[in-house]
Amino acid sequence: MMDNKPEIDLENDRLLDRLLTEEPDYVLSDDFADNLIKKINIRQALRQDLMEFLTILSAILGIIVAFGGTYYFLNKENFMALKPFILNGYTPVVALFILFVFFMDKVLLRLLNQLKM
């Protein structure tokens, strides 16, 4: 057995070199790149839609604040009279509903369409 040791050692070295350079048996699926590009496109579109939604939303809010602010400085008494109309009743519900529909249209429906494709 002792005589065989260097030979076995050399054989093991060779085997080890071969094994270490052998590719792992895991292979990615054939459609890996296609699925990946699809995922990237969906993420990009979602980000773009969200940005568009936020831009339009902040523009609308900006206009409301600008008009509200101007009206407040020009006609303080009448502005305070509007307060119950804005905070009570259906106004906040309607505003939230419009916001939700706007969000559905600009972001969610587009995302669902992308996912279907």
Add this chain to the structure above:
Amino acid sequence: MQESNLIDQVKRGNTNAFRYIVANHQKLVAHIVSRIVLDRDEIQDVCQEVFIKVYQRINEFRGESRFSTWIASIAYHQCLNHLRKKRRLNEVNFEDDKTVDNLKTDTGPERIFENNETKRVLKSVIESLPLAYRTVITLFYLEEFSYVEIEQITGMPEGTIKSNLFRARAILKEKLMNSSLNRP
């Protein structure tokens, strides 16, 4: 098309050019991820995350290293993040290596030395090595990165890389020697 042209195209948002980059480097990423993450159900998802990061951060690539080195670095760090998230970073170490013992009792030493069986056993031994050893042997032997490149990818000092390579090889060789000396 040259790789630098493809990179420029991707920087301008061309996802079709990125498809070529994925095709050219998916083997490299799959090798690194499969050797580090090990769980076959998770490899594909981690590979996807690697390439999404590559796409998002491609503007940061300045050509100071090879593109494959840069991608390998992202793959390595994504794997570490994944393992950290799963709190499995230290789950495997070579001291409690049951794989070889099990196979010895299952098959007998003479069967172990048959070619395919040996490969299977040693692949199991590689998978049971500590993460740092698995990483350096994959990058050095399989992907043929230089010490400097492995340093760029992993952040390990060159001396640590060399000693990890030496130790990993010594462990694997010892397992092989034990198997061969046990032969009748």
